[in-house]
Amino acid sequence: MATAEMIKTIAQAPDKEYYLPGHRTCAGCGPALAYRLIAKASGKNTIFVGPTGCMYVANTSYACGPWAVPWTHAQITNAGAVGSGIAEAFKMMIKKGKIKDEYPNIICMAGDGGSIDIGLQAASAMMYRGHDVLFVMYDNESYANTGIQTSPMTPYGAATMFTPPGPEIPEAKKFFPKDPMAIFCGGGHPAVKYGATASIAYPVDLMNKVRKGLAQEGPAFLHVQCPCPKGWTFPANRTVEIGRLAVETGMWFMYELEDGVKKWSILPKQLKPVEEYLQTQGRFAHLKPEHVAKLQAWVNARVQTLGLEVPLPPAR
Amino acid sequence: MPIKKRGTGLTAVADAWQLADIDVTASYPIRPYTAVMAEVAKRIANGLMKCEMVHGEGEHAQFSIAHGASMAGARATTGSSGVGVAYAFETYSPIAGGRCPIQALIADRTLDPPGDFGSEHTECLNLRDNGWIYGWAENAQESLDNSLMFFRIGEDPDIMLPQIVAMDGYFVSHIAQDYEMPDQEQVDKFLPPFKPQFRLDVNNPVIMGPQIEPEMGPPLEWDRNVVMDRVKEKIVAVTEEFGKIFGRKYAPFVEEYMTDDADMVFLLQGAHAVTCRSAIRYLRQAGYKVGMCRLRWFRPFPDTALKAILPKFKVVGVVDTNTSYGAAGGSGVLLVETRASVSEVPGKPLIQGFTSGLGGETITHEEFFKMAEMMKMTLEAGRIIQDAVWVNFNDYLPAVSEVQAAEQQVAQTKE
Known part of the structure; x- marks a missing residue:
C-alpha cells in the first residue's frame, strides 16, 4: 500500500481545484461541497464515475461538466461495474504496454440510492472482486434529484414525497436506515481493507480519508454525509452547521475501519439530545415526542453497537 | 498459416477474440453462450490470451463492465443468452449512444416462460431499437468471421458502435463443425488495434455521457440514425476486403x-x-x-x-x-x-x-x-x-x- 500524503490543516490543502464553478447545484449543496473536497484531495490523476443522481443531473445539465479531470456517467444501477471495467482496462492495457498511463485514481461518486439501494449489487460485486477503486457514497439521505423521495438512508421520521406524514402514518418514514459501513466494511467484503465515514463539515478529515482510500491497493469505501438544504428543509447557509450538529447528536458517527480495526475520527465528549438536530430541519417538523424518543433510542443503541463510550441523553 | 479446427460456434468466437487480442471480457454463466467464457478462461489460465476476465454478478454488470473498459480504451467483449440478454437491457442504449464499440456474443435462447434452453431469436431482436449493429451467423466459421468483421466495422472511427455476433443456440453454439482459424498475420492486416479518438485519459480530460437539455438530444439521435447508413457502406467494403485477405467471400447483406x-x-x-x-x-x-x-x-x-x-x-x-x-x-x-x-x-x-x-x-x-x-x-x-x-x-x-x-x-x- 502506498502511503497517503496527509493534509494537516485547511491552509495546507492544495489550492488547485478539479471541481470548478459552472454547475447548477442548489445553494448550500452538501454533495457539491463533498465533490470539490474529494477532487481537490485526489488531484489530477483521477477519473470519476458518476452514476445518475444529483451529482450527475445538476452538474452536467448542459452537456458540459465542472470537472477538470475525466468524468463519465454511469447508470444509477452500475457505478461499481463501470468502475470495475475501467480499472481492469487500465491494468491490462498498462501491462500489455498498449498505453503509457500511470494507473489512475478511479473514484465512483454515487449517491445513497446508487450505492446502497439500486446500486448495491454492482457496488458489492466491485468490492468483492477487489478492484482498485474508491467507492464514495455521498449521502444526502434521499433520492434528491427526482424531488426528494425516500431512500434506505432516509432517517426514521423524515418526510419525503413518498413518505408524507398523515393521520394514518404520523411519523412519515417508518423504517430505520441501512448501515453501509457494516454492509461494505463489516467483514462481508474481505477485499475492502479501508472504509470510513466522513462529513462535509470536517473537510480536512474528509480529504485525508480520500487519500487513505486511494492509497489502498484494492477497493476502499467512503460514506460521506452531505446535508441537503432542499431535501432536509433548512436554510442554505446552514449546511456545514447541520453536518456538525449531526455528529454532535449522534445522528452521524465519524470513524475509520482499517484492516478491521475501528478508529474514531471524532469522539464527542457527550451527545446532545437528538431533538436539537431534528428542530433544525423541516423534514422532521411533524414528529411527536414519542417519535423523537424512538429516534433517540435508535441513536443510543447505535452508540452501543459501535462501542462508543459517551454519556447519552435519555430516551424518553 | 491458418489452422483447420474442429469446434463449435463458441470456440470459433473464442479464436476470434484471441486473434483480436481483446483486453477485457466480462462473464456471467447462462446456457448456451457460457462455453465461450469457459474457453476464454482456459486460454487466459494457460497464457494463450492476455485478457482480464471480470466475473460480473449478472448480465447487467457484464455489459456495464465492458462499457467501462471500452471508455478506458480497451477492446472489450461480453455475451449472454435468453433472459440474461433481457436482464442487461438498461445498458444497451447507453453503450451504443456512448459510441463504445464493445462486442457481445449472443447465442440465442428462448425467453421464459417456459424455461426452454432452445434457440429463438426473440431475446436478441428485443434490443433492435437500441443502436447496436448485428447479424446472425449460420455456422462456426461464419461466427468467427463475423466476429472479426464486426470488430472492424464497429471500431471504425466513422462508426464507433457496439456489435452483437448472434448465433442460434446449440445449432451453431454447440454442434461440432470444421472451420478454419485464420493466421495472426492475416488478422493483424485486417483489424488494426483499437485506438479511440476519445478515452478516459487524465492528460486529455473528457466528459462522457453528460445530461443535456431537450433540444440537444435530437441532434445526437440524428447522428445515431445516420451512422447506420454509413454502417451499410462499411459492410460492403469490409466484407469485400475480408474476402480478399481470408479467401472467404460472403454476400454483404x-x-x-x-x-x-x-x-x-x-x-x-x-x-x-x-x-x-x-x-x-x-x-x-x-x-x-x-x-x-x-x-x-x-x-x-x-x-x-x-x-x-x-x-x-x-x-x-x-x-x-x-x-x-x-x-x-x-x-x-x-x-x-x-x-x-x-x-x-x-x-x-x-x-x-x-x-x-x-x-x-x-x-x-x-x-x-x-x-x-x-x-x-x-x-x-x-x-x-x-x-x-x-x-x-x-x-x-x-x-x-x-x-x-x-x-x-x-x-x-x-x-
Missing part, C-alpha cells in the same frame, strides 16, 4: 441460394438456412421453383438490398424463429421488417409470414415442404390466403382444412 429462376423464396436468418438449403434441393427435384434469401445482417436491416432482390420473386415466405405477439401480420419481427422494406416497391412480391422453429425445434424438411406448398397456393391464388401462419398450428393446406372439417363432423356426431 443477403445470401441468395438457387434464386436465379425462382418464383418463390424462403427468407430467414441463422442456422436454419442449413436445413433450408437441403430442403430446397428436394423441392427442386419435385418441381418447385424455390430458393432462399438468408439475411447476414439484421441491424442495420438490409432494406436496400431487399428492395433490389425481392421483386424478382412472386412469393416470399418469411420464416420467423421469434415471437412478436400482436405484431402486424401476426408472425414475427422479420415479417414486419421485410414487408416494410419493400412496401413501396413496384412489382413487389406477396410476402407470407411463417412462424416456425420456436423453442429450439429444428425446422424439418417436412416443415419446409409444407411452407413451400402453402407458398405455391398463395402464388396460384395471387393473394395472401392467410396471414399469421404458425407452422403445424394453423397451416392453410387443403389437407389441413379437410382434417379440420372431419374433426367438426366427428364432434357433431358425438353430441
Whole structure:
C-alpha cells in the first residue's frame, strides 16, 4: 500500500481545484461541497464515475461538466461495474504496454440510492472482486434529484414525497436506515481493507480519508454525509452547521475501519439530545415526542453497537 | 498459416477474440453462450490470451463492465443468452449512444416462460431499437468471421458502435463443425488495434455521457440514425476486403441460394438456412421453383438490398424463429421488417409470414415442404390466403382444412 500524503490543516490543502464553478447545484449543496473536497484531495490523476443522481443531473445539465479531470456517467444501477471495467482496462492495457498511463485514481461518486439501494449489487460485486477503486457514497439521505423521495438512508421520521406524514402514518418514514459501513466494511467484503465515514463539515478529515482510500491497493469505501438544504428543509447557509450538529447528536458517527480495526475520527465528549438536530430541519417538523424518543433510542443503541463510550441523553 | 479446427460456434468466437487480442471480457454463466467464457478462461489460465476476465454478478454488470473498459480504451467483449440478454437491457442504449464499440456474443435462447434452453431469436431482436449493429451467423466459421468483421466495422472511427455476433443456440453454439482459424498475420492486416479518438485519459480530460437539455438530444439521435447508413457502406467494403485477405467471400447483406429462376423464396436468418438449403434441393427435384434469401445482417436491416432482390420473386415466405405477439401480420419481427422494406416497391412480391422453429425445434424438411406448398397456393391464388401462419398450428393446406372439417363432423356426431 502506498502511503497517503496527509493534509494537516485547511491552509495546507492544495489550492488547485478539479471541481470548478459552472454547475447548477442548489445553494448550500452538501454533495457539491463533498465533490470539490474529494477532487481537490485526489488531484489530477483521477477519473470519476458518476452514476445518475444529483451529482450527475445538476452538474452536467448542459452537456458540459465542472470537472477538470475525466468524468463519465454511469447508470444509477452500475457505478461499481463501470468502475470495475475501467480499472481492469487500465491494468491490462498498462501491462500489455498498449498505453503509457500511470494507473489512475478511479473514484465512483454515487449517491445513497446508487450505492446502497439500486446500486448495491454492482457496488458489492466491485468490492468483492477487489478492484482498485474508491467507492464514495455521498449521502444526502434521499433520492434528491427526482424531488426528494425516500431512500434506505432516509432517517426514521423524515418526510419525503413518498413518505408524507398523515393521520394514518404520523411519523412519515417508518423504517430505520441501512448501515453501509457494516454492509461494505463489516467483514462481508474481505477485499475492502479501508472504509470510513466522513462529513462535509470536517473537510480536512474528509480529504485525508480520500487519500487513505486511494492509497489502498484494492477497493476502499467512503460514506460521506452531505446535508441537503432542499431535501432536509433548512436554510442554505446552514449546511456545514447541520453536518456538525449531526455528529454532535449522534445522528452521524465519524470513524475509520482499517484492516478491521475501528478508529474514531471524532469522539464527542457527550451527545446532545437528538431533538436539537431534528428542530433544525423541516423534514422532521411533524414528529411527536414519542417519535423523537424512538429516534433517540435508535441513536443510543447505535452508540452501543459501535462501542462508543459517551454519556447519552435519555430516551424518553 | 491458418489452422483447420474442429469446434463449435463458441470456440470459433473464442479464436476470434484471441486473434483480436481483446483486453477485457466480462462473464456471467447462462446456457448456451457460457462455453465461450469457459474457453476464454482456459486460454487466459494457460497464457494463450492476455485478457482480464471480470466475473460480473449478472448480465447487467457484464455489459456495464465492458462499457467501462471500452471508455478506458480497451477492446472489450461480453455475451449472454435468453433472459440474461433481457436482464442487461438498461445498458444497451447507453453503450451504443456512448459510441463504445464493445462486442457481445449472443447465442440465442428462448425467453421464459417456459424455461426452454432452445434457440429463438426473440431475446436478441428485443434490443433492435437500441443502436447496436448485428447479424446472425449460420455456422462456426461464419461466427468467427463475423466476429472479426464486426470488430472492424464497429471500431471504425466513422462508426464507433457496439456489435452483437448472434448465433442460434446449440445449432451453431454447440454442434461440432470444421472451420478454419485464420493466421495472426492475416488478422493483424485486417483489424488494426483499437485506438479511440476519445478515452478516459487524465492528460486529455473528457466528459462522457453528460445530461443535456431537450433540444440537444435530437441532434445526437440524428447522428445515431445516420451512422447506420454509413454502417451499410462499411459492410460492403469490409466484407469485400475480408474476402480478399481470408479467401472467404460472403454476400454483404443477403445470401441468395438457387434464386436465379425462382418464383418463390424462403427468407430467414441463422442456422436454419442449413436445413433450408437441403430442403430446397428436394423441392427442386419435385418441381418447385424455390430458393432462399438468408439475411447476414439484421441491424442495420438490409432494406436496400431487399428492395433490389425481392421483386424478382412472386412469393416470399418469411420464416420467423421469434415471437412478436400482436405484431402486424401476426408472425414475427422479420415479417414486419421485410414487408416494410419493400412496401413501396413496384412489382413487389406477396410476402407470407411463417412462424416456425420456436423453442429450439429444428425446422424439418417436412416443415419446409409444407411452407413451400402453402407458398405455391398463395402464388396460384395471387393473394395472401392467410396471414399469421404458425407452422403445424394453423397451416392453410387443403389437407389441413379437410382434417379440420372431419374433426367438426366427428364432434357433431358425438353430441
